[in-house]
Amino acid sequence: MQVPDLKMSEKEKKILDAAIAVISEKGFSAASTSEIARQAGVAEGTIFRYFKTKKDILRGILIHLGNVIAEPLVVYGLKKILYQDGREDLRAGIKLVLKDRMAIIDAVFPMLRIVITEAMYHEDIRQILYDKIISRAVEVFEEYHLEMVEKGLMKKEIDAVVAGRSILANLVLFFVYRNLFGPMIQLDDYDRELDQVIDAIMHGIAIPAVGDKK
Amino acid sequence: MQVPDLKMSEKEKKILDAAIAVISEKGFSAASTSEIARQAGVAEGTIFRYFKTKKDILRGILIHLGNVIAEPLVVYGLKKILYQDGREDLRAGIKLVLKDRMAIIDAVFPMLRIVITEAMYHEDIRQILYDKIISRAVEVFEEYHLEMVEKGLMKKEIDAVVAGRSILANLVLFFVYRNLFGPMIQLDDYDRELDQVIDAIMHGIAIPAVGDKK
Amino acid sequence: MQVPDLKMSEKEKKILDAAIAVISEKGFSAASTSEIARQAGVAEGTIFRYFKTKKDILRGILIHLGNVIAEPLVVYGLKKILYQDGREDLRAGIKLVLKDRMAIIDAVFPMLRIVITEAMYHEDIRQILYDKIISRAVEVFEEYHLEMVEKGLMKKEIDAVVAGRSILANLVLFFVYRNLFGPMIQLDDYDRELDQVIDAIMHGIAIPAVGDKK
Amino acid sequence: MQVPDLKMSEKEKKILDAAIAVISEKGFSAASTSEIARQAGVAEGTIFRYFKTKKDILRGILIHLGNVIAEPLVVYGLKKILYQDGREDLRAGIKLVLKDRMAIIDAVFPMLRIVITEAMYHEDIRQILYDKIISRAVEVFEEYHLEMVEKGLMKKEIDAVVAGRSILANLVLFFVYRNLFGPMIQLDDYDRELDQVIDAIMHGIAIPAVGDKK
DNA sequence: TATGAATGAGAATTCATTCAT
DNA sequence: GATGAATGAATTCTCATTCAT
Numbered sequence: 001m002q003v004p005d006l007k008m009s010e011k012e013k014k015i016l017d018a019a020i021a022v023i024s025e026k027g028f029s030a031a032s033t034s035e036i037a038r039q040a041g042v043a044e045g046t047i048f049r050y051f052k053t054k055k056d057i058l059r060g061i062l063i064h065l066g067n068v069i070a071e072p073l074v075v076y077g078l079k080k081i082l083y084q085d086g087r088e089d090l091r092a093g094i095k096l097v098l099k100d101r102m103a104i105i106d107a108v109f110p111m112l113r114i115v116i117t118e119a120m121y122h123e124d125i126r127q128i129l130y131d132k133i134i135s136r137a138v139e140v141f142e143e144y145h146l147e148m149v150e151k152g153l154m155k156k157e158i159d160a161v162v163a164g165r166s167i168l169a170n171l172v173l174f175f176v177y178r179n180l181f182g183p184m185i186q187l188d189d190y191d192r193e194l195d196q197v198i199d200a201i202m203h204g205i206a207i208p209a210v211g212d213k214k
Numbered sequence: 215m216q217v218p219d220l221k222m223s224e225k226e227k228k229i230l231d232a233a234i235a236v237i238s239e240k241g242f243s244a245a246s247t248s249e250i251a252r253q254a255g256v257a258e259g260t261i262f263r264y265f266k267t268k269k270d271i272l273r274g275i276l277i278h279l280g281n282v283i284a285e286p287l288v289v290y291g292l293k294k295i296l297y298q299d300g301r302e303d304l305r306a307g308i309k310l311v312l313k314d315r316m317a318i319i320d321a322v323f324p325m326l327r328i329v330i331t332e333a334m335y336h337e338d339i340r341q342i343l344y345d346k347i348i349s350r351a352v353e354v355f356e357e358y359h360l361e362m363v364e365k366g367l368m369k370k371e372i373d374a375v376v377a378g379r380s381i382l383a384n385l386v387l388f389f390v391y392r393n394l395f396g397p398m399i400q401l402d403d404y405d406r407e408l409d410q411v412i413d414a415i416m417h418g419i420a421i422p423a424v425g426d427k428k
Numbered sequence: 429m430q431v432p433d434l435k436m437s438e439k440e441k442k443i444l445d446a447a448i449a450v451i452s453e454k455g456f457s458a459a460s461t462s463e464i465a466r467q468a469g470v471a472e473g474t475i476f477r478y479f480k481t482k483k484d485i486l487r488g489i490l491i492h493l494g495n496v497i498a499e500p501l502v503v504y505g506l507k508k509i510l511y512q513d514g515r516e517d518l519r520a521g522i523k524l525v526l527k528d529r530m531a532i533i534d535a536v537f538p539m540l541r542i543v544i545t546e547a548m549y550h551e552d553i554r555q556i557l558y559d560k561i562i563s564r565a566v567e568v569f570e571e572y573h574l575e576m577v578e579k580g581l582m583k584k585e586i587d588a589v590v591a592g593r594s595i596l597a598n599l600v601l602f603f604v605y606r607n608l609f610g611p612m613i614q615l616d617d618y619d620r621e622l623d624q625v626i627d628a629i630m631h632g633i634a635i636p637a638v639g640d641k642k
Numbered sequence: 643m644q645v646p647d648l649k650m651s652e653k654e655k656k657i658l659d660a661a662i663a664v665i666s667e668k669g670f671s672a673a674s675t676s677e678i679a680r681q682a683g684v685a686e687g688t689i690f691r692y693f694k695t696k697k698d699i700l701r702g703i704l705i706h707l708g709n710v711i712a713e714p715l716v717v718y719g720l721k722k723i724l725y726q727d728g729r730e731d732l733r734a735g736i737k738l739v740l741k742d743r744m745a746i747i748d749a750v751f752p753m754l755r756i757v758i759t760e761a762m763y764h765e766d767i768r769q770i771l772y773d774k775i776i777s778r779a780v781e782v783f784e785e786y787h788l789e790m791v792e793k794g795l796m797k798k799e800i801d802a803v804v805a806g807r808s809i810l811a812n813l814v815l816f817f818v819y820r821n822l823f824g825p826m827i828q829l830d831d832y833d834r835e836l837d838q839v840i841d842a843i844m845h846g847i848a849i850p851a852v853g854d855k856k
Numbered sequence: 857t858a859t860g861a862a863t864g865a866g867a868a869t870t871c872a873t874t875c876a877t
Numbered sequence: 878g879a880t881g882a883a884t885g886a887a888t889t890c891t892c893a894t895t896c897a898t
Binding site: 025026027028029030090113116117119120121123126127130134135152153154155157158159161162163165166167168169170172173174177180181183184185188193196197199200201202203204205206207208 | 239240241242243244304327331333334335337340341344348349366367368369371372373375376377379380381382383384386387388391394395397398399402407410411413414415416417418419420421422
């Protein structure tokens with residue numbers, strides 16, 4: 001996926017695309033500006049017209065992820081479940097979003113890989129990640145959670161953050177496991193496994209004791 | 215936690231410990247052999263007596279994690295829930311392990327951070343990670359899952375891998391969220407939140423429709 | 429002080445002024461054409477319409493100093509002491525010139541700093557400096573010296589060059605010391621110190637032995 | 643002249659010598675570490691084992707000038723006039739020191755050129771220059787001046803700083819003029835000119851009015 | 857004529873690795 | 878075995894200069 005943007009020049013887009021590809025491939029420190037330049041088809045010096053330092057490229061990716069990707073993906077995606085489709089069924093909502101957004105998720109995966117890795121090491125990256133993406137997503141999900149609770153579809157005993165994290169956690173590990181360890185394991189049928197994952201999210205893995213409504 | 219070992223010289227241990235500390239702090243590429251040497255209190259050249267290249271240090275950490283750490287932590291730890299403590303209560307089991315192993319988890323966290331990061335980028339690291347740790351853990355959990363299913367405590371409709379991943383995913387994100395984004399958020403009470411997380415794992419976040427026993 | 433000129437376009441003047449400011453601040457090598465352009469309020473490319481290379485800017489400054497500044501400052505300034513004011517008193521002459529020309533000296537100081545610095549390293553700059561300024565000043569001072577000697581006010585045993593250099597040397601170090609090391613030292617009263625400097629120039633620092641009229 | 647030193651390795655000396663040569667030739671900014679390395683016969687990386695940054699090379703030169711050169715040259719040289727030789731004759735003292743130290747002065751000239759140039763642009767260099775050299779020289783000269791005044795050989799009306807500066811200024815310009823502009827001018831006989839310079843320093847360039855003892 | 861994006865050569869600096877001691 | 882000085886390739890970044898618009 002190329003990076004779409006509004007106020008971004010052709011060159012800047014090419015550089016950002018190349019940077020995402022190379023950094024996602026090798027990690028930030030191991031990626032060299034010379035390789036990014038080569039991949040982008042520009043001179044190395046050109047990179048530094050658009051990004052003052054190498055670290056600014058990383059920030060650029062983050063900002064981009066936040067502005068251009070996260071907004072439609074997270075906010076609009078979640079809102080779609082909530083308002084537009086008027087669904088009351090979480091399962092259908094998740095599947096709908098996943099199907100709908102699969103291409104985007106695949107495209108975003110390299111960016112996410114970069115951001116997650118670097119967030120582990122740098123407080124400032126974490127801050128941007130939080131401000132631009134996490135806090136926004138939490139916000140949207142809290143609203144969603146509230147409505148679902150009101151409709152009697154989600155447990156009010158579990159906070160929105162915990163609930164949202166459970167969805168995210170299960171889906172992320174589902175994808176990571178399949179994408180990174182796919183070659184090593186015998187993969188189950190995609191839809192069948194996804195159904196199980198959603199089951200786990202919605203109803204848990206334990207069999208409730210009789211009379212145990214929690 | 216220091217690295218204990220059998221067939222490892224005093225020097226090699228010191229180097230490995232230092233490497234774990236430094237690489238966990240900065241990431242593999244950004245960590246320099248000179249800093250590892252300084253931290254280990256040996257000469258830079260000495261490192262290359264024990265590890266032919268810098269990458270071999272990484273392999274050393276992995277091997278070490280696999281051989282020395284993973285076995286007691288994963289296998290023995292999981293088995294402890296399963297057999298030794300003879301628990302039938304997943305909630306109690308999880309809490310027990312978390313309490314019991316907290317110190318170990320803290321100690322292992324730097325290593326895990328390294329391995330997880332590098333596994334994202336290198337197939338070979340992933341392979342080692344899978345062979346040494348994941349496949350072993352899956353194995354043990356499958357056995358556990360089977361018993362739990364037989365005892366009517368876990369759903370047989372959800373595969374062991376999916377169930378185990380759900381536990382892992384929720385707990386990992388719980389810790390990551392608190393540890394990495396702690397400064398940015400208003401943290402809930404630890405025990406209260408953990409209880410919610412376990413609830414989510416065990417019984418899901420959705421309210422089952424009437425008559426919906428899934 | 430702005431650079432006045434005849435056959436110089438508005439733009440060229442602005443560039444030259446900016447170049448003098450920037451180069452005087454950082455030195456020639458450390459000054460970048462981009463900063464000069466920014467300071468001049470023109471595009472970087474524009475500079476190279478007026479000056480083929482960066483070094484040509486330096487030459488431009490020199491030429492300018494020679495043509496436009498040196499003539500009125502040096503020649504006219506010195507002649508003023510000599511002929512116009514008709515002074516026979518060196519002390520009064522020096523003080524008069526200093527007072528009179530202080531603003532000009534301040535304005536010229538940046539240019540001088542550039543030229544002096546570069547003259548230390550480049551023979552060709554030195555040649556221009558000599559041809560345009562030094563030789564002219566020596567010429568004028570020789571004439572002055574001759575008159576003073578004839579009037580019995582200056583020693584004929586000391587050549588004009590040595591005498592002129594003594595004036596220049598003492599005054600330059602007086603200014604340099606105060607301007608560059610001012611913050612580090614406890615400065616004497618300006619006028620009192622200047623009087624001492626002129627005393628030193630005129631009558632030396634030693635007490636003449638009895639009967640020693642030299 | 644090679645840089646002599648006590649606690650300096652062979653390599654460090656070679657690098658410092660090369661740095662002095664190259665920087666004195668081209669100026670600090672225009673001198674590249676690669677050329678210094680080539681001239682020193684070491685790898686470029688080696689330079690940075692001894693000097694953390696390029697600027698530290700400059701500081702190294704300064705420190706060196708201060709410790710190794712200035713001490714014997716300035717302090718010991720001045721003291722020689724003062725105490726050892728027991729001279730009461732400033733002229734003889736100056737000539738003695740100049741003769742004696744000529745080789746050193748020639749050797750020190752490149753270093754001085756560097757230091758003077760950079761001191762014009764950098765406050766921190768100025769500070770080191772002041773602390774290490776100027777303040778020491780002023781100190782020694784003040785003592786000398788005091789004794790000369792007591793002996794009736796120097797004027798008490800002219801402060802030590804002004805007097806010292808006059809000596810320095812005249813001698814420096816004498817050397818600079820000859821060394822830098824030598825090719826362009828018809829040089830006077832060295833000894834004859836030096837005598838005139840000393841005359842100017844000691845007794846000034848003006849003919850004292852009758853009864854004017856100042 | 858003026859612009860400023862693009863260039864690429866070259867700058868300072870780092871660092872894994874080697875090797876003589 | 879252990880050291881750490883030395884290396885030089887590679888890295889990030891700067892900047893004078895060019896050229897299409």
